[in-house]
Amino acid sequence: MFPGRFHYASPRALDEAVELLQKAEGEGKVLAGGQSLIPLLKLRFASPSILVDINNLPGLDYIKVESDGAFRIGALARHGEIERSDDIARLQPTAAAAVPVVADPIVRSRGTLVGSVCHADPQGDWAAVMIALDGSVTAYGPEGKRSIMVKDFVTGPFQNVLSYPEIAIEATIPAPKGDVAGGFLKLERRVGDFATAGAAIGLEFNAGRVSRAGIALTGVGGATVNAEAAAEALMNSSLGSDAVMRAADLAAEASSPKSDHRGSADYKRHIVHTFVRRILAGIATDQERAA
Amino acid sequence: MTSLFEEISDPTPDDVPVNRVAITVNGQKRTADVEPRLLLAHFLRQGLKLTGTHTGCDTTNCGACTVLMDGKPVKSCTVLAVQAEGREVVTVEGMASGSELDSVQEGFKDEHALQCGFCTPGMMLAARALLNENPDPTEDEVRFALSGNLCRCTGYQNIVKAVLWAAAKDRGEDPTQAVEKYTAKQKGANQ
Numbered sequence: 070m071f072p073g074r075f076h077y078a079s080p081r082a083l084d085e086a087v088e089l090l091q092k093a094e095g096e097g098k099v100l101a102g103g104q105s106l107i108p109l110l111k112l113r114f115a116s117p118s119i120l121v122d123i124n125n126l127p128g129l130d131y132i133k134v135e136s137d138g139a140f141r142i143g144a145l146a147r148h149g150e151i152e153r154s155d156d157i158a159r160l161q162p163t164a165a166a167a168v169p170v171v172a173d174p175i176v177r178s179r180g181t182l183v184g185s186v187c188h189a190d191p192q193g194d195w196a197a198v199m200i201a202l203d204g205s206v207t208a209y210g211p212e213g214k215r216s217i218m219v220k221d222f223v224t225g226p227f228q229n230v231l232s233y234p235e236i237a238i239e240a241t242i243p244a245p246k247g248d249v250a251g252g253f254l255k256l257e258r259r260v261g262d263f264a265t266a267g268a269a270i271g272l273e274f275n276a277g278r279v280s281r282a283g284i285a286l287t288g289v290g291g292a293t294v295n296a297e298a299a300a301e302a303l304m305n306s307s308l309g310s311d312a313v314m315r316a317a318d319l320a321a322e323a324s325s326p327k328s329d330h331r332g333s334a335d336y337k338r339h340i341v342h343t344f345v346r347r348i349l350a351g352i353a354t355d356q357e358r359a360a
Numbered sequence: 361m362t363s364l365f366e367e368i369s370d371p372t373p374d375d376v377p378v379n380r381v382a383i384t385v386n387g388q389k390r391t392a393d394v395e396p397r398l399l400l401a402h403f404l405r406q407g408l409k410l411t412g413t414h415t416g417c418d419t420t421n422c423g424a425c426t427v428l429m430d431g432k433p434v435k436s437c438t439v440l441a442v443q444a445e446g447r448e449v450v451t452v453e454g455m456a457s458g459s460e461l462d463s464v465q466e467g468f469k470d471e472h473a474l475q476c477g478f479c480t481p482g483m484m485l486a487a488r489a490l491l492n493e494n495p496d497p498t499e500d501e502v503r504f505a506l507s508g509n510l511c512r513c514t515g516y517q518n519i520v521k522a523v524l525w526a527a528a529k530d531r532g533e534d535p536t537q538a539v540e541k542y543t544a545k546q547k548g549a550n551q
Binding site (some may be wrong): 070071073074075077079100103104110111120122169172173174175176178179197243260261 | 377379395396397399400420421433434435438439440442443445486506509
């Protein structure tokens with residue numbers, strides 16, 4: 070298989086990249102890791118007139134922690150680099166749990182977090198993680214920069230709110246105001262397959278009670294599911310069994326999976342329920358141990 | 361080299377986009393005019409006749425087309441040749457130096473880690489990338505690092521042994537002993 074014909078440019082400056090897209094009048098496409106885009110091109114699901122390869126733009130491959138604990142992840146930070154990041158391992162448990170199960174180790178050499186969020190695959194992992202963490206995406210275009218919360222950024226299957234010729238240049242996880250906890254669980258038939266179902270949870274604690282909660286689900290809806298009500302049920306709790314059960318019920322309710330070769334809708338909803346309980350039980354155990 | 365290859369190019373029209381690339385493949389700088397849509401796997405196989413890089417699933421799943429690009433394992437069916445411009449690519453043909461096999465190749469030979477051989481080049485390059493980063497991997501780490509490479513003969517057991525063999529050899533230890541230790545541990549676990 071090989072893609073249809075397109076032009077290719079590999080600009081060395083961000084403004085040049087935006088300009089190239091602008092000139093293509095809506096027909097250009099940004100190429101970062103390419104691990105979703107190139108397969109789509111090969112299947113001829115996408116046929117841009119030009120690929121604007123941002124891999125040679127300088128200074129976009131960073132994973133930075135600010136002094137307040139916020140994370141800034143550049144558009145060229147590969148999954149593999151996030152996997153090897155000590156800062157992520159030490160400070161960001163939701164992302165740390167997700168990254169080893171994103172695609173497979175070889176794909177993780179190339180694919181990027183920002184690209185994955187932009188691709189907005191309903192079965193993707195990173196959009197769920199970023200929604201659970203109140204994360205945002207920074208877009209750069211002719212009007213300058215703007216920041217968009219990921220929960221508002223992903224609008225449907227393979228749809229985001231980037232306004233052509235904007236380019237997503239960074240993802241941000243805001244500074245925590247309490248003690249950070251979280252987790253990510255995904256069911257996949259084998260390594261590298263799309264998620265059957267998955268759950269991402271990001272929490273913050275103050276004095277032993279939940280002061281911020283985010284729960285997002287993958288593989289169980291037409292787009293990444295933001296299970297807001299489920300997260301709300303955890304607020305001010307200390308993850309007692311009632312709060313945990315209520316959150317799991319609400320997360321299962323928020324999901325709208327379809328029956329397919331990966332499992333029935335009921336099965337997937339059941340997995341969501343189990344995963345939410347399991348992640349929260351793990352966090353509760355860690356909290357008890359620390360106390 | 362022509363812009364694309366016979367099988368996919370009709371007489372090339374003038375308005376077909378073509379980019380010049382210079383890619384260092386197995387230490388040798390290779391220059392070509394290619395269509396941007398040419399995949400790195402096809403550039404290596406049809407363009408340079410380096411057919412050791414296999415194309416298996418062609419859908420980023422199987423890892424048979426794995427090569428190293430700037431030292432990192434990548435699936436060459438999911439990288440454009442133009443993206444390798446200015447980069448260093450190592451294929452299975454570049455693993456041995458002269459008649460001396462890479463320790464991973466030796467390990468695969470010694471431990472019979474191939475049956476049909478189709479996944480072997482990709483497996484060996486993924487293993488090489490692992491050992492460059494982690495010279496003393498556990499069995500689990502080997503299995504994890506190779507989880508993006510599929511063996512349809514399901515010969516994983518010996519592939520794992522081969523990688524442990526090569527790791528021991530690289531560390532200057534007795535590779536046969538390292539594999540025996542692993543086999544003994546497995547027997548213990550199965551009893």
